[in-house]
Amino acid sequence: MQFSNKQILEISEGGFFGEGNAQLPRSLMLMIDEIESISSKGGKFNKGQLEANLKILPNHWFFGCHFKGDPVMPGCLGLDALWQLLGVYLGWSGLEGKGRALGVGKVKFTGQIYPDAGSIKYKVSIRRIFKKPMPLGIADGVVIHKDHIIYEASDLRVGLIKRV
8 A cells, every 4th residue: 555645745634544543743844755655564573564755855944954054854853754654554554543752762873864865765664563551553664865774763662642
């Protein structure tokens, strides 16, 4: 299954997975252009995977403020994209609640994303999904630029909370 850019924007508006359920951030914090594949099989642990991408535009907002005279995409935005994708996976799986990043085990940065990068790719491999007491996903993810892994994150955690 795939999600087009139009569908990604719909997910950011809320209601795509049911009213009050998982949604992507809007506008400037949305770090995904499209999801190329999402599946409950495959990935490093054969429990599910996602592949997505983001076109890097020289005028992205973060290049103007990070860093003066040395523009680079903040690594935390790539990490956030991996959390965003894990939240999408939980919503796509039919689990209810609003997604919240709950942590990460280990993060490693071995490259940087500059304004002329063109595009980056994300891959998320599902480790485990808990349905109770609170829906929770655990996954590993990578950010890839020009066929090289430049960010790695293990034990990404996203939970789905329900407001009472």
